[in-house]
Amino acid sequence: MADSDKLEQILARLDSGLEQAMQRLLTFLAIPSISTDPAHKGDVRDAAEWLRDELTSLGFDADIHDTPGHPMVVARSQPGDARPLLFYGHYDVQPVDPLDLWDKPPFQPEIQDTPQGKVIRGRGAADDKGQLMTFVEAFRAWKEVHGALPSDLILLFEGEEESGSPSLRPFLQDHAEDLRASLAMICDTGMYADGRPAITTQLRGLVGEEVVIHGADRDLHSGSFGGLAANPIMILSRALAALKDDNGRVTLEGFYDGVEELPDALRKDWEALNFDAADFLGRVGLKTPIGEKGRTPLEMVWNQPTAEINGIAGGYAGDGFKTVLPAQARAKVSFRLTGKQDPERIRQAFRAHVESFVPQDCRAEFHPHGGSRASVMDTSDQAFGAAKEALTSEWGRDAAYIGAGGSIPIAGDFKEILGMDSMLIGFGRDDDRIHSPNEKYNVESFAKGARSWARILTALR
Template structure:
């Protein structure tokens, strides 16, 4: 019998007990954004420390200027991994939209053979992080040790912007640095198809303000002679894309790699089409680059989007005015090796070239971060996919995400380590919304999946 088989049996036999432990954690109202729940956040951190100690981890609560961190270490042979999760949760308002008390978790059968765990934090992120803890518990119960050296970092401010995280990483870099990080804050493609996330898009945000005359003007008196900032701004924004949907900012595609054909084929096999992706939101035709699938557009291609425009008279009725200024908020989602500093500079030059000489433009930056990208054939990714494929009905796929997980970039820049992103959430888990849930299959098979990955790492 392999080292793994009895661990999986242990997880199956102790599922009820692991569920009770999760329920204990879910009952703690660790809402990080509301100061009224500060004591509850500390209570959650202390609960996790005691639970990790019961497995044999050297665990402690670490104070910060905000909510505390949980740091734990367990010795082992082989590679050193740092597992990251967060114990804080989103507020529950509006409370009247919940079917049950959000902090009174339950197991419900929502359709024949399909059970879910309900409650705030069940999917984001308490249920997710406990899948890893339970895998460690079972491995330790069976073998008396872990197959590799494991450190754990649980934070309590992820839902409120992680203000204490970077200072904490800087102050404790030597202790926390590992061979690589494990992050369980992502999801599966569907209930049967697990996924390894290998790409997260970066972001550049920029607000531009175009100014012309020194005051608002009467359009009958000055129309046709005075520059209109709204018209100028509209032309600038209209020039951002060509007729094929490509972004026209010079140098924008530097650092953008083509997705391997084998990966594109695996995405095509998922059956997602423009109709299935856009139909639920009332659309049918992709707006971005031509001749690319919707999954490639949202997972592996960069974007330029206008997020807001302000200018002129916007109140009720009508006012024939040429405004003195107009503004827009523009964001760029970045992929692969695009440089956010270069993108910002190129965009500003692009705008300035289109501003008349007697007008002016001002820029206000709103964040900038590079994308995260692993090689699709990176050995760690390939082995994790193989381990997941052994556990789930369908083969694991390598996916990317349109959004970002800031901690992954922090780990790379501050600790010099890459991250393996494996999660078991589903798109209908209603995270951040009333009636959050976590599939029982995600909780059970998530534990078994981490046991398989730990076993793989040990070998």
């Protein structure tokens, strides 16, 4: 039977089995696998065991691997002569607070009718259990039609993504030979716009820093000491304000080393997306883009590095008024990185920048909060073009290569530790309310997501 005939049978199986697939997902969603809360440690393990058992029932060789934190679920299909692929997702979920803002209990998931169509409502529906199960349902339908699972697959599902993945890098390093494939598939992303599928081909890296400026050994009366004693808030404010020049460029020494210009072909693709910055900002009560002069909006959110102040505190900010020079001031600052920027060089440049503003009898204290490089995928790999065509066929709209302003460190870890690029394809939507009350995943995203993976698998076999 021709591959096209087999594919049509797989797609038909997915359609006819959609109700049962959604019931399986609802069962999975009912497990409160909150990785950040020690009280739910047993629930996280229950979710890992549920997933292992589900994969075993399909014919995968599936095991739970304990870590210092939560378990990894690793599964394999039979070896063959196909291109080895690794599929990654996470089965842990975010906390549900504030609980009183949920319309329904977050771990009593259900299918709901909404003006925008049917949705799967519950914590983890979009991030990432629903997306992860699009993989699993595609594999299930494949086996029902072909009589066997696709060969040469490795599945890696972790239980700590929502708590920073502390066990992931050591696990990859310890099991590198067993996990290495030719390409990783990551489902923890979304579409460019409702109904338009996308492959994320570049992710920004991240550096987080907290700085504390220490001045006098106590808060001082501003009438007695103002104008003579150092004010940590003033010192910190000057240092932070000097992070950017009048053109919106970051001023740290060597900051742009490794930043690469957008390739012409990708620039044309992005221009064709017709991104409306005013509409994008209008959704959050703004309308005027800022940033580096001479850059397009999509360049600024996908292809250019950033420096942002995420929080600042010091002195008295309660009701009324208190005239003090504070003993200390603090700020949290993050940098999004692109190209080949080195996180540690950025960190050291920031520290040197702040130190240059600190008087001799004051001091700066620094606390690192993570660092990861940017990831840029090699789209000349024929798999990217094949996947793009498969997505276009399923959704009836041209799939787009897009960037992401955020950071998904696992893609960088796969590149650094396992030596392979990642293909990031997910079917989340902007209104899925991930990390928020009333999280949902559109039934269309779930159904067509599984169909999309069936098409991609067929194209890559």
